[in-house]
Amino acid sequence: MIHIDTMKSAVCLPLLLTFLLTPTLATAQFAGMRARVPADANTLVLINAQKMFGSRIADREGWQAKRQAAYDAGISALPPGATEVLIAGRHDLHFGHEALWELGMMKFSQDKAVLDVATHYGGSMDEIGGHTAVRLPDDHFVLQMGPAFMASYTPANRQDVSRWLRQTNVSTPGGHLAPYLQEAFNYATKVGTPIIMAMDLGGLVSLTEIEQRIAKLDALKGADIPAKELVSLLQGIQGITLGISIDDSELGAVRVDFADSAECLAKVGKPLLLEILRNQGAMIDDFQQWEPSVSGNTFMLRGNLGEEGTRKLMSVMELPASMTHAVQDAKSEHANDPKKKTLLATQQYWNSLTALMDDLHDDHHFQSFGQGAIWYDKYSRKIDRLPILNVDPDLVSFGATIAATFRNCEALMKGVGRSSALRVSQTGGTGTSGYSNSSYGGYRASMGYGSTPYGPQGMGSGVSAMNASRQQQGSEIAQIHMQERARGAKSLGDIWSQIEGETAAMRRQLVNKYSADFK
Structure with a gap:
């Protein structure tokens, strides 16, 4: 969403996103x-759950009825009852995408109390800036912003949370979104796009970094x-936005906005x-089938989004599990029955864990081992963050x-590239050089001035041998990469x-112990 003047935006922006417009x-x-x-x-993520679950495809495929199951299985980050979600953060986009701070806000269809969160997760109660708050063991503060x-807010630094509340008080002038993120916010609130992710x-x-x-x-x-x-175009990049429109089907669009015309990307924009x-580990297979287009300063990909692609995209939108699970569990039918509480917590953990495992197992044929390593790292951390209160200790x-195994897989996949590079460096000088026993400019190796004519003819012989050597070396390198992969x-x-094998054994153990099914 390029920052353009008000008169132009009134005309251009709706045209650029007509595929995302809803009735x-x-x-x-x-x-x-x-x-x-x-x-x-x-970074900014906006989810309008009411619009998602009120769409025609949601009604036709029974999404509302499946919502609890999807949440329990860890497929959806939205607990039943959530109506709107906003996630924002300050990330180090230059080195590792680490979050300096992250903020999540969630509205519900019914009143929820932060006390329930403290009760379920052993947090310490507090009051910050006039808001009831609880500090959780997972380095989050959860605050009551309204009924x-x-x-x-993470990290759970009380002074930072206090400053955040004071500086963004709705009754006093506060900070403002960057123009690019403000445009993203407008798509969610004015156009009505139900899912927006913007960076x-x-x-x-x-310029130097781009050239390199x-x-x-x-x-x-x-x-x-x-x-x-x-180089000039890429240096003027404004941001990247993903929008998902849900009506009769799930349609997605990735748009990259620049300060100048993006016309030069018409042919190479999609593969680029x-x-x-792919290099950043953010590739979704559905993108391969999406259609590219250029309009003014914007390059865009758009197309259909499948279930697997949607699940992967939703996996990056994380609110603290302790908050979302607690507000759901606190109102559950068996909240005060210890045995039922343990069974429900154990089943929920099992569903979440196996869903994450299935997600990686079904898609372990990554484009590269480097890309796969990123997803294994992400999913190991997601497992570490699953709520464990009242969960069977053996399952925990x-x-x-499993999380440790995924980290081992990450190291293994990164090691493939390092091992290939090491072997290539070791064999780089062992192939034929291209000059041994060949003529170059009239000289023959070990023979002094030989009978081969001096000049182009002699040079041609040497270059031919050199090319053959390079082809042989290239073949050796390709074979090394293939062997290591x-x-x-x-x-x-x-x-x-x-x-x-171990998952099947754990399932049998849980079924026998609780006389309940674990799918």
């Missing part, structure tokens, strides 16, 4: 949330684009974007083992075979 525009959505987002936020409105990238990279990086991108090799034009996403230990794939397959 009616949203009104008064995310009220009270916008003013609470700190001015230095560079049916909660917020979470402000303005001023992120220098584009030289390594396969998508640009042989591209008929002036280097200066491309997919390669960058099993989950910790095959070895890595076999090791990964062996690990998954072991995981499957």
